[in-house]
Amino acid sequence: MKRLLLAGGGHAHVHVLTALAREPLPGVEVLLVTPFARQMYSGMLPGWVAGHYGEDQIVIPLPALALAAGVQLIDGRIAGLDANARRATLADGRVIDYDLLSLDTGPVMDRDAIPGAREHALFLRPVEHFVRLFETLLARALAEPLDLAVVGAGAGGVEIALALAWRLQREGAATRVSLVAGADGPLAGFAEGVRQPVLRALQRHRVTLLPHTCTAIEAGRLTLSNGTRLACDVPLLAVGTSAPPWLQGSGLALDECGFVATGATLQSTSHPEVFAAGDVATRMDAPHPKSGVYAVRAGPPLALNLRRALAGGALQPYMPQARTLYLLSTGRRHAVASWGPWATSGRWVWWWKDRIDRGFIRRYGGSA
Ligand SMILES: Cc1cc2nc3c(=O)[nH]c(=O)nc-3n(C[C@H](O)[C@H](O)[C@H](O)COP(=O)(O)OP(=O)(O)OC[C@H]3O[C@@H](n4cnc5c(N)ncnc54)[C@H](O)[C@@H]3O)c2cc1C
Known part of the structure; x- marks a missing residue:
């Protein structure tokens, strides 16, 4: 039986989980490694800090998604990767071998970037x-x-x-x-x-x-x-934010900042059995800013290409949008929207953002 290892329950992987729930992969064991049982939606974090949302409203419950998808949830954190041996090591020393690996672990913050x-x-x-x-x-x-x-x-x-x-x-x-x-x-x-x-x-x-x-x-x-x-x-x-340090020495091709170098099919440019999406990856052929919107958009092509890679089919190239809508909340129920050079703001923008954000959480089984 082949094994697909999903590392991290980020924005792209929550879509992969729902796609697997809709259409399971016969003969494939799928594992999801995540340090937290919930994916907190950063887009709604400022709204939670401001007191507009309760904590339960900004989370995607990963165990429910994994259960529906027939995916085994592993409580852990990837701490090492040997891409040549197709082996991931967790922080507690457990080792997981894989046939196919998909990375959506997001970035990290460098705790030593500023002394103290x-x-x-x-x-x-x-x-x-x-x-x-x-x-x-x-x-x-x-x-x-x-x-x-x-x-x-x-x-x-x-x-x-x-x-x-x-x-x-x-x-x-x-x-x-x-x-x-x-x-x-x-x-x-x-x-x-x-x-x-x-x-x-x-x-x-x-x-x-x-x-x-x-x-x-x-x-x-x-x-x-x-x-x-x-x-x-x-x-x-x-x-x-910066790249997870465990990528160094993994054998994967990395960009100049240490993020996973990927191409049009979201595969690593050095190891075709490794896929990466979201902030942990850099599209070498089509660079774009690292943001939640791009991570979300990568979900459907990632799900499709993981399925095709396991079935031995031809992978589909994916071209990210040149620009995306950015919605920025400003404390009270007020927000600013931008699309390239175009921008507007007001209370109505906040309600628009609120609708999109709640829709995202609900789509993945949350209770916004
Ligand atoms: C306050 C704030 C507001 C933001 N607002 C917006 C916005 O409005 N729009 C926008 O586009 N972007 C926004 N961003 C940026 C956005 O949060 C990121 O671009 C987005 O989270 C990237 O998604 P991702 O799936 O790559 O990673 P993440 O969302 O970080 O998900 C990664 C997941 O992997 C898990 N993980 C981490 N390390 C490991 C490991 N070693 N092993 C296994 N699992 C691991 C994490 O627990 C997490 O669940 C905001 C960021 C912040 C901080």
Whole structure:
């Protein structure tokens, strides 16, 4: 019997699971390795922080999806890979051999990117850990005045800073929220039509914008690139993500940042029996930004090509969209939409985003 190993229950793999439930793969043993039984939907995380959603509304329950698909769920984390031997090793030492491997484990955050971060900062990823620690942060913020700084002002950092500021103000917490945004400011690379309403929202939510980077973190303070020391009780790191370290030495071809190099059929460019989708992969032939939207879109072609690879059929090339819709929430029930240079914002955009996000969760068995 052939074995298909699915690593990670990310955005593309939840689709693979539903496709397997609809049409099982006869004569194939399918395993899903995941460190968490739930896939927390990052698109709704800022809405959860803001208090618009309950925790159960932003999760996809992986055990139910796996059960329906006839897939064996393995509670674990891939910690090593030998692509030449077709063997994955889990963090607890268990070894899993495979005939076909599909990677959708997402990226990781480098805990040592800023000196002191590992010891003193709260990281946005893994999202499951962030969610657990956020409850403690909230309780503390309600009990005492806090200085809170979000480090990193990409889309995730901006949304979380706004959601935090909105939630804490609404709950009456005497918390100051700062956003360490770097010299380019928030949302560098986004259209002005997106940046302007976001800058207004940051002002309205009284988020202090700091045009510096963070160079060091100690207990109770941050050091910024201009030498300033910033009082900070809780640094929340939303700085860029990186490739999982276990890919190094796996034998797989990687891009210059260490992500799995893939081609048009979502196969590794070095090992055709390895597929990868979502943020862990880089399309060498058609580079695109790493985002949840691209990870979701890769689900159907991935499911199709895994099936064909197991059946010995011809694989289908997949061309990702040149641009995607980006919906960014701004704390209260308000959001900004962008599509390339086009942008718009308003309460109606939030309801539009809410509808899309809830639809995504429900499609995969969640209860949004
Ligand atoms: C606050 C925030 C808001 C965001 N909002 C948006 C948005 O609105 N739109 C958008 O397009 N993008 C958004 N993003 C980006 C988006 O989250 C990522 O691009 C997306 O999660 C990538 O999906 P993925 O399937 O590759 O990985 P993930 O969603 O990270 O899923 C990977 C899964 O693999 C599991 N896993 C991790 N390591 C291992 C391992 N070693 N072994 C086994 N399993 C493992 C994880 O637990 C997880 O379940 C946001 C990000 C953040 C932080």
